[in-house]
Amino acid sequence: MHSIKKTAPSTFDLLIGTYTKGKSKGIYVYRFYAETGRTAYLNEIDDVSNPSYLCLSDNNKFVYAVNENGKNGEVSAFTFEPKLGKLVFLNKQSSKGADPCYVSVDKDQKNVFVANYSSGDLTVLPVNKDGSLSPVSQVVQDEGQGINKERQEGPHVHIAMLSPDEKYLLYSDLGTDKLNVMRYHASHPQPLAPATPPFVKIADGEGPRHIVFSNDKKHVYLVTEMGSAVHVFDYDNGKLKEKQSITLLKDGFKGQTAGAAIHISPDGRFLYASNRLETNDISVYAIDPDTGNLIFVQRESSYGKNPRDFAIDPTGNFMVVANQDSDSIFVYRIDKSNGKISRINSNIEIGNPVCLKFAPAE
Numbered sequence: 001m002h003s004i005k006k007t008a009p010s011t012f013d014l015l016i017g018t019y020t021k022g023k024s025k026g027i028y029v030y031r032f033y034a035e036t037g038r039t040a041y042l043n044e045i046d047d048v049s050n051p052s053y054l055c056l057s058d059n060n061k062f063v064y065a066v067n068e069n070g071k072n073g074e075v076s077a078f079t080f081e082p083k084l085g086k087l088v089f090l091n092k093q094s095s096k097g098a099d100p101c102y103v104s105v106d107k108d109q110k111n112v113f114v115a116n117y118s119s120g121d122l123t124v125l126p127v128n129k130d131g132s133l134s135p136v137s138q139v140v141q142d143e144g145q146g147i148n149k150e151r152q153e154g155p156h157v158h159i160a161m162l163s164p165d166e167k168y169l170l171y172s173d174l175g176t177d178k179l180n181v182m183r184y185h186a187s188h189p190q191p192l193a194p195a196t197p198p199f200v201k202i203a204d205g206e207g208p209r210h211i212v213f214s215n216d217k218k219h220v221y222l223v224t225e226m227g228s229a230v231h232v233f234d235y236d237n238g239k240l241k242e243k244q245s246i247t248l249l250k251d252g253f254k255g256q257t258a259g260a261a262i263h264i265s266p267d268g269r270f271l272y273a274s275n276r277l278e279t280n281d282i283s284v285y286a287i288d289p290d291t292g293n294l295i296f297v298q299r300e301s302s303y304g305k306n307p308r309d310f311a312i313d314p315t316g317n318f319m320v321v322a323n324q325d326s327d328s329i330f331v332y333r334i335d336k337s338n339g340k341i342s343r344i345n346s347n348i349e350i351g352n353p354v355c356l357k358f359a360p361a362e
Helices: none
Strands: 011-018 026-033 038-046 054-056 062-067 074-081 086-094 100-105 111-116 121-126 138-141 157-162 168-173 178-184 192-201 208-213 219-224 229-236 239-247 257-264 270-277 281-287 294-301 307-312 318-323 328-334 341-349 353-360
Touching (some): 074 100, 178 208, 178 239, 219 257, 294 341
Parallel strands (some): 257 307, 307 353
Antiparallel strands (some): 011 026, 100 111, 208 219, 257 270, 270 281, 281 294, 318 328, 328 341
């Protein structure tokens, strides 16, 4: 018998997290066609307060969303049916912190990790067998401040991401200019413990925000919010060594700026980072395959205000960019030969879109 070759999916669900202070009411799901870059409305779940960041379980059956509600931060769990794009609320728990802005889950669905921005802590919530969340099992509270008295008066945890082998968890602190590293043991009652060394210091006033691992797992790329730069690190078993810093800004730019999201193309050849406030663009870099260093390729407008997040479809054909303050999501074609992006005639209008995630539709 001949085995039937499984073709890679070309149809995806695009999940959209929002702030619900304006036109939006919750989380939206659109069908995304990776041959054309077209989208079609599928579903939404309302009465979800400020789901400003989302993550999907490895099996695509569950979605977790932060509820960024000031001092009383929460995390919500949902079941997800990719064929219908349907979300069903399971439960929610306190995030034990203020303004949770990032959520992730391990591959075995043992724990969910939440970055609480305003209170400067990282929390762990065990996952139940049905995908629902148990109360917080561990709080890692950061301390300290940075040189910018307005923005860095205290710790501000911005991301909590497991390493590809899930032996470590990395979390950035915008308030203390640190990228912290924890050991992760899923079965322990307190699954996180400081690694050795426990952090790497970022240049004063840079405000570390989001990170991404290279496809070969040898490098970590960090985008800074206040410095609007990408820092390149060699990565080896929880240890980080900085080797390059490259700006997101045009020569001579003196306006207001804020680095935001950072992602790598599925083929691992190109890195993209978004920048907000008075820049409102996406920077494109080629990744040197030998060193991991970045080479500038292109800077392209987001055609809106504050591109808080963007996502690259899993085929690598298209990029989708969410402009938080102009209620717009635009689709860009990616030239796989050189990494350059160009906007096409495909867009979605949604109130305050701030997080984009792709999932296979089948």
